[in-house]
Amino acid sequence: MFVPNPEFDAFYNAWRRLPRRAHDLLPSRSDVGPDTFPGLLPFMALTEMLGPCYLHIFYAGSGFERNAGLPIADQNYYDLLPLEFHKPMAKFHEILLETPCGAEVSDIIVTSQGSRYLHETMQLPLVDDDGDVRFLMAYGLGRKPFEDASSRTRESHSPGNIKELHYLDIGAGAPSARIEDFIFHR
Secondary structure (H helix, E strand, O other): OOOOOHHHHHHHHHHHHOOOOOOOOOOEHHHOOOOOOOOOHHHEEEEEEEEOOEEEEEEEOHHHHHHHOOOOOOEEHHHHOOHHHHHHHHHHHHHHHHOOOEEEEEEEEEEOOOOEEEEEEEEEEEEOOOOOEEEEEEEEEEOOOOOOOOOEOHHHOOHHHEEEEEEEOOOOOOOOOEEEOOEEEO
16 A cells, blocks of 8 residues: 655645635645745645646746756746657646546656656645636655756656656545556556
């Protein structure tokens, strides 16, 4: 049975403490701020699904961007991906927003200087003030070598680089499909 990485506990617990005013299970984007995630914002990203294959990254902390291996703030996440990766990512985001559920993902990043490291994220949904599930927030951990200031290669954005993917039941259920040690399981 999957046990979430304890390094995500502070993030997950802060998310759980947020009020549920517009949705029974989910907090509102308007309730997220520096006071609700003290010390965590540098390693967080906030996104909004604006349409099919259009996930706008409207906030990415400096630590999140460094660990992700490239500047991502104020971009469409799908513009950063190779076209062949759009369909599986669109399905992933659809599951997170429509179930709704969370996810813990570990992928291997390769930089242009040749560094390889694991980037781990926990992703959780948020609603707008009308209760519509449109936002995702992520908290990222990475072990990028300090001396490597280069960016992630485009080729390392691929299904083959996903080492682990586990959906998290946050009250509405979650798919049992998962990736463990690079192998997809239904």
